[in-house]
Amino acid sequence: MNKERLYLFDTTLRDGAQTAGIEFSLEDKIAVMRLLEELGVDYVEGGFPGANVVDDAFFSENRTRQATFTAFGMTKRAGRSVGNDPGVQAVINSAASAACYVGKSSAAQVELTLGISLDENLRSLRDTIAATAAAGKEVLIDCEHFFDGYKTDPSYALRFVETALEAGARWVVLCDTNGGTMPAEIEEIIGAVLEVAPGGKLGIHAHDDTGQAVANTLAAVRAGVRQVQGTLNGIGERCGNANLVTLIPTLMLKPWFADRFQTGVLPEQLARLTSISRTFDELLNRAPARQAPYVGASAFATKAGIHASALAKDPSTYEHVPPETVGNERSVMVSQQAGKSNLLTALKRHGIPLAKDDPRIDKLLRTVKEREARGYSYEGADASFAILAHSILGTLPEFFEVESYRASVERRHNARGERITVTEAVVKIRIGDELLMSVAEGNGPVNALDLALRKDLGKYSDRIGDLELVDFKVRILDGGTGAVTRVLVESRDGTGERWYTIGVSPNIIDASFEALYESIAYKLMKTETRAAA
Numbered sequence: 065m066n067k068e069r070l071y072l073f074d075t076t077l078r079d080g081a082q083t084a085g086i087e088f089s090l091e092d093k094i095a096v097m098r099l100l101e102e103l104g105v106d107y108v109e110g111g112f113p114g115a116n117v118v119d120d121a122f123f124s125e126n127r128t129r130q131a132t133f134t135a136f137g138m139t140k141r142a143g144r145s146v147g148n149d150p151g152v153q154a155v156i157n158s159a160a161s162a163a164c165y166v167g168k169s170s171a172a173q174v175e176l177t178l179g180i181s182l183d184e185n186l187r188s189l190r191d192t193i194a195a196t197a198a199a200g201k202e203v204l205i206d207c208e209h210f211f212d213g214y215k216t217d218p219s220y221a222l223r224f225v226e227t228a229l230e231a232g233a234r235w236v237v238l239c240d241t242n243g244g245t246m247p248a249e250i251e252e253i254i255g256a257v258l259e260v261a262p263g264g265k266l267g268i269h270a271h272d273d274t275g276q277a278v279a280n281t282l283a284a285v286r287a288g289v290r291q292v293q294g295t296l297n298g299i300g301e302r303c304g305n306a307n308l309v310t311l312i313p314t315l316m317l318k319p320w321f322a323d324r325f326q327t328g329v330l331p332e333q334l335a336r337l338t339s340i341s342r343t344f345d346e347l348l349n350r351a352p353a354r355q356a357p358y359v360g361a362s363a364f365a366t367k368a369g370i371h372a373s374a375l376a377k378d379p380s381t382y383e384h385v386p387p388e389t390v391g392n393e394r395s396v397m398v399s400q401q402a403g404k405s406n407l408l409t410a411l412k413r414h415g416i417p418l419a420k421d422d423p424r425i426d427k428l429l430r431t432v433k434e435r436e437a438r439g440y441s442y443e444g445a446d447a448s449f450a451i452l453a454h455s456i457l458g459t460l461p462e463f464f465e466v467e468s469y470r471a472s473v474e475r476r477h478n479a480r481g482e483r484i485t486v487t488e489a490v491v492k493i494r495i496g497d498e499l500l501m502s503v504a505e506g507n508g509p510v511n512a513l514d515l516a517l518r519k520d521l522g523k524y525s526d527r528i529g530d531l532e533l534v535d536f537k538v539r540i541l542d543g544g545t546g547a548v549t550r551v552l553v554e555s556r557d558g559t560g561e562r563w564y565t566i567g568v569s570p571n572i573i574d575a576s577f578e579a580l581y582e583s584i585a586y587k588l589m590k591t592e593t594r595a596a597a
Contacts, residue, residue: 067326070285070315073107073204073237073267073293074100074308075300076344077122078136081111082301086348090118095347097127099296099340104329105308107204109134109164114154123158132202135160139167139192142180146195156195162202164237165192169224170213182220186227193231204235206269211238211245214253225261235267235291240280243273243303247283254287267291270306272298277306282314285321296344297356309341310357317385331389338391346560351535358390365395395446407432414450416457428456438568439541439548445566447555447586448579454589463524463588466581467492467499469516471509471573491516498522510536510576517580527591528584530558538572553579557587 077093080086088096093110100108108131111119126133137155140146147153155163167189168174174185189205196203205228207213207221214221228236238257240250250268257266268284268291270277281292292315298307312329315321338359345352354361364387379386379394387394395413407429411418418425431452432442442449454460469491478484489512492501502519506512514533521528535554540547549572556562563586567578 067324068290070325070327071107071267071291072105072308072312072327072329073109073134073291074105074131074295075109075136075269075293075305076100076295078109078111079301079305080295080299083299083304086299088118090121092347093118093122094127096296096344099344101129101131102333102336103308103312103340104327104333105131106328107132107134107162109136110160112136113158113160114151120154123160126159126161132162133160134162134164134204136164136166139165139188142178142184142188146191152192152195156199156201160201162204162234163196164204164206165189165196166206166208167192167224167228168209168213169207169221169239170209171217171220173209173213186223189224189227190231193228193233197232203233204237204267205233206237206239208239209241211240211249211253212242214256218256222257222260225257229261229265234265236261236265237267237269237291237293238284238289239269240271240277243271243277245270245280246274247276247279250280250283251287254284254289258288263288264290267293268306269293271300272303272305272307275303277304278310278314281306281311282321285315285325297341297353299348309337309359313337313358313385313390317389334389335391343560351554351562358385359392361395363387364392410446410449411453414453416453416459418457424457428453431456435568439550440566440568441550442566445552445564447563448565448582450589451565451582451585460585461589461592463495463585464521465494467494469513469577471513473509487512489513489516491519493517493521495522495524509573510580513573513577514580517577517584521584524588528587531584531587532556533580533583534562536576538576541568549575551575551579553583555583555587557590561590 077088077096081088097108108128110122110127110133113119113123113135123135135155135158137151140149140152168178168185171182174180174182178185193203207224210221225236238254266289268281268289270280281294285292292311294306294308294311297309298304312327313334315325315327316329316334341359342352352360357363364383366382407425408418408420436442451460469489471489474486476484486505487508488503488505489509490501490503491513492499500520500522502516504512504515504519506515518528532555533553534556537552539550541550542548548568548570551567553565554562565579565582565586567575569575569578
């Protein structure tokens with residue numbers, strides 16, 4: 065059976081760049097381009113030449129090896145020729161081999177925002193496409209407000225599509241600009257568009273304002289479009305765009321799509337999906353979404369012991385696809401619901417294989433449940449579980465011992481009479497027969513303790529040089545200022561790995577210090593294992 069080809073168009077560097085709080089530098093764009101090439105998308109829309117210095121530099125040379133390098137622009141302004149429109153000329157003169165122009169396909173939007181006649185809007189569309197095609201570039205047209213425009217004036221929306229194709233556009237992309245269209249509407253409207261345009265020339269560009277951008281995109285594919293647009297991790301204006309990281313594995317692994325269509329992404333590239341998604345989040349300096357479909361740390365995680373037992377017999381009972389197909393891994397979390405199956409799976413993941421009848425398993429299970437009754441939660445702190453397991457099993461290396469620590473916060477006036485807060489921490493640790501003391505100032509007691517603890521670890525100092533505290537979360541467990549406090553610390557190192565450690569105490573500083581200590585101990589265990597190998 066011959067499969068139809070679906071084309072993947074990435075707009076992370078253009079539409080995704082409109083995400084609040086995200087600004088791509090030139091080096092960022094080059095790095096993202098490498099990720100997209102590694103993933104194997106067909107088109108990469110790199111930005112808007114002529115709009116800013118970064119995009120001008122980015123489009124000064126071809127940036128892709130395999131994907132079609134695409135520049136974004138707007139159809140020419142009314143009252144100007146194509147040759148006198150600087151925006152169109154910037155696109156034509158760029159190093160991109162394709163051009164994607166946005167034009168208003170909604171009659172209401174033409175009248176509301178452009179103030180020109182509907183025919184003049186179509187002339188601008190036709191002239192822009194013709195000039196760009198004559199310059200040797202592949203032309204794509206984003207039909208802005210298409211679905212809302214079709215609902216109010218279907219004849220004009222269809223005329224816009226027909227005009228674009230007649231002028232020489234390779235692709236006409238139907239845009240759900242405000243993200244409010246329902247999947248059933250998408251299929252119905254595309255059915256009407258197919259009366260005037262072949263599906264092999266149609267694309268879909270969906271926004272996620274109702275949380276249905278992926279569903280709308282899949283509905284469009286079912287209806288007949290053959291180009292899919294989206295962004296890495298679904299970034300984009302407002303609520304974001306269709307998430308290619310969710311769409312690609314769905315198209316490749318779900319039989320309804322996989323049996324009918326093929327993409328340009330190879331299975332070995334799909335197996336890099338989790339890494340690519342998380343690397344992109346690292347570039348954005350944000351934590352990956354743990355519950356993201358396919359690639360999240362919790363995407364293949366299970367908590368209940370009965371589920372873990374079933375997974376061991378038949379993974380498909382709780383996994384809709386094998387995690388390794390997308391580069392993820394199974395995670396059986398340890399909690400008060402845990403049985404031996406959970407523990408054995410978790411221990412194996414940390415390189416601690418034990419037999420089911422090993423008496424230490426019962427001791428570890430009992431300890432986990434006792435500690436969780438006191439406020440610990442190991443399902444979200446896998447590194448702390450590894451520390452606990454090694455401790456119970458007698459395999460935890462003795463790297464260093466904390467003799468004492470002290471943190472002080474002083475609020476006072478400085479020499480200029482300004483009110484300031486000064487935080488200082490003192491930590492004493494013992495490594496063998498050597499006693500080391502470190503003093504550090506920080507933005508608060510936790511930061512000061514973190515700095516002091518890592519300031520001098522003697523012979524271990526070089527092994528934690530790339531260790532970084534990423535996030536710090538505090539939860540009050542039973543109310544009141546004297547309540548038990550749980551602290552969760554997220555750390556990462558130069559390998560890109562992230563891990564979580566936990567501390568619990570009525571004293572927030574003590575809980576924080578426990579989590580910090582275990583983060584360092586886990587990092588040292590990692591390096592110890594690597595050195596032994």
